[in-house]
Amino acid sequence: MSQNIQTFTSDEPIVRYKNITKSFGEHTVLKELDLDILPGEKVALIGPSGSGKTTIARLLMTLESPTSGTIEVDGEMLWHMHKRGRLISANEKHLHRVRSKIGMVFQHFNLFPHMTILRNVTEALIHVLKIPKAEANHRALEILERVGLRDHTNHYPSQLSGGQKQRVAIARALVMQPRIMLFDEVTSALDPELVGEVLDVIKAIASEGDMTMILITHEMDFARDVADRIIFTDGGVIVEQGTPAELFENPKSARLQSFLSRFMKGQPDRSADDRVAAGTE
Amino acid sequence: MDWLSLDLLPPLLKGLKITLLLTVISIVVAFCFALLAGLGRLSRFAIVRAIMSTYVEIFRGTSLLIQLFWIYFALPMLLDVRLSAMTAAVIALGLNYGAYGSEVVRSSILAVPKGQIEASTALNMTPYQRMRRVIFPQAWVMMLPGFGNLQIELLKGTSLVYLITLADVTYQGMTLRSFDISRTPAILAWLLILYFIASYTLTLIVRLSERKVVKGRG
Ligand SMILES: Nc1ncnc2c1ncn2[C@@H]1O[C@H](COP(=O)(O)OP(=O)(O)O)[C@@H](O)[C@H]1O
Numbered sequence: 295m296s297q298n299i300q301t302f303t304s305d306e307p308i309v310r311y312k313n314i315t316k317s318f319g320e321h322t323v324l325k326e327l328d329l330d331i332l333p334g335e336k337v338a339l340i341g342p343s344g345s346g347k348t349t350i351a352r353l354l355m356t357l358e359s360p361t362s363g364t365i366e367v368d369g370e371m372l373w374h375m376h377k378r379g380r381l382i383s384a385n386e387k388h389l390h391r392v393r394s395k396i397g398m399v400f401q402h403f404n405l406f407p408h409m410t411i412l413r414n415v416t417e418a419l420i421h422v423l424k425i426p427k428a429e430a431n432h433r434a435l436e437i438l439e440r441v442g443l444r445d446h447t448n449h450y451p452s453q454l455s456g457g458q459k460q461r462v463a464i465a466r467a468l469v470m471q472p473r474i475m476l477f478d479e480v481t482s483a484l485d486p487e488l489v490g491e492v493l494d495v496i497k498a499i500a501s502e503g504d505m506t507m508i509l510i511t512h513e514m515d516f517a518r519d520v521a522d523r524i525i526f527t528d529g530g531v532i533v534e535q536g537t538p539a540e541l542f543e544n545p546k547s548a549r550l551q552s553f554l555s556r557f558m559k560g561q562p563d564r565s566a567d568d569r570v571a572a573g574t575e
Numbered sequence: 576m577d578w579l580s581l582d583l584l585p586p587l588l589k590g591l592k593i594t595l596l597l598t599v600i601s602i603v604v605a606f607c608f609a610l611l612a613g614l615g616r617l618s619r620f621a622i623v624r625a626i627m628s629t630y631v632e633i634f635r636g637t638s639l640l641i642q643l644f645w646i647y648f649a650l651p652m653l654l655d656v657r658l659s660a661m662t663a664a665v666i667a668l669g670l671n672y673g674a675y676g677s678e679v680v681r682s683s684i685l686a687v688p689k690g691q692i693e694a695s696t697a698l699n700m701t702p703y704q705r706m707r708r709v710i711f712p713q714a715w716v717m718m719l720p721g722f723g724n725l726q727i728e729l730l731k732g733t734s735l736v737y738l739i740t741l742a743d744v745t746y747q748g749m750t751l752r753s754f755d756i757s758r759t760p761a762i763l764a765w766l767l768i769l770y771f772i773a774s775y776t777l778t779l780i781v782r783l784s785e786r787k788v789v790k791g792r793g
């Protein structure tokens with residue numbers, strides 16, 4: 295598949311988690327995690343529910359702050375900054391600057407229900423990137439065309455199916471042209487028949503090459519197709535990682551073996567629970 | 576036609592004008608305090624939260640009548656200022672209903688799903704933009720019913736201002752009564768009717784504006 299002929303332009307990682315620990319109260323969710331991701335690399339995070347995958351993504355998106363350790367983005371600290379030679383916690387201005395390189399698509403879409411589809415996509419272009427409205431509309435329509443929703447621009451999110459909502463959410467993140475995109479179980483809340491349309495859109499983005507992508511997913515075929523590297527997490531640590539072939543054909547750890555065998559039988563995360571939660575948007 | 580006591584109406588309507596004027600101005604002032612305190616109680620800064628909570632607790636924990644007396648009688652003596660009855664009434668009603676309104680503002684903002692803040696953060700909006708473009712417009716729709724109720728409460732609350740000698744509709748009624756105590760039933764019947772018409776009109780306005788805001792949002 296295409297990822298095998300991917301060549302990386304640089305050996306410098308675009309994302310580097312260094313000794314990251316994250317606790318919620320007494321509960322340690324990530325334990326001294328180290329992870330480097332190269333520019334343009336497509337990384338799939340797999341692992342049982344509660345193993346810390348979402349937390350890994352949320353730390354990078356600045357939705358959660360690390361308890362200890364550092365994250366670097368494109369050679370620059372995300373959660374820290376230098377001030378008079380000392381390392382201190384980043385302020386909002388610093389976060390704002392570094393965050394501009396990162397985008398995220400959520401499991402439950404999180405579209406803005408009070409805005410039309412077009413405005414969902416143009417809002418940040420206009421107000422964050424300060425792009426003139428006409429140009430923003432033009433870019434939004436282009437992206438909406440790419441995700442196959444050109445005809446729905448004046449609808450509201452509640453008028454769309456789950457698959458359409460998720461494609462809007464992808465368009466909304468994509469239009470900001472982030473260098474790194476996070477996809478957190480973006481098909482887990484969808485009815486099975488709608489999963490394909492969303493995965494196809496992501497595959498198309500991935501095949502264009504230069505965007506760094508971190509994909510949290512339970513769709514193993516999809517991960518195998520798209521990812522250059524698969525990372526298996528369990529209990530807040532990376533248990534095993536490697537190419538899709540290495541991990542899927544030849545899992546070394548007992549935990550991954552049992553995860554994969556359990557997985558092939560059923561799809562644990564596409565539960566009734568998720569579908570109900572999705573319907574509340 | 577005597578039983579209608581229409582001769583009572585001119586003075587009562589004169590008072591009603593004051594009541595309505597006071598209501599409208601106080602609603603605007605209360606709305607400002609509600610926003611200020613509601614947003615302030617969600618501030619990142621502990622000191623702002625503390626100040627706003629103190630204000631809200633004091634004004635919710637004491638009666639409107641005592642607040643009215645304080646602002647009209649006591650404060651001018653302590654601070655050496657002279658407030659008109661109208662100004663004192665607007666301040667008291669504004670602060671009192673603003674305190675209740677802040678709870679409506681706060682709870683509506685907290686009721687917007689967390690995913691909305693997260694999505695706007697992921698789009699790199701500033702904290703101000705997140706509130707202004709994403710959170711507040713959704714919270715606003717939820718605030719309307721609560722505000723509607725408070726507006727009607729406020730209208731009825733204005734009847735206390737006759738105790739600081741503001742010539743509202745209640746004051747006029749009480750004056751008429753002191754001229755001829757035997758007409759008490761007719762006078763109080765008119766007060767009931769006038770307050771009811773005013774508050775029902777307010778209800779209709781609130782409902783209409785609610786429908787307008789909700790429409791088209793899908
Ligand atoms: N805000 C939070 N407060 C407390 N515990 C949390 C919070 N977010 C996540 N957790 C806990 O952290 C663990 C890892 O969660 P998560 O990163 O969502 O895992 P995954 O995405 O792999 O299912 C879970 O046990 C979860 O309950």
Ligand SMILES: [Mg+2]
Nearest residue numbers: 347348349479
């Ligand atoms: Mg998760």
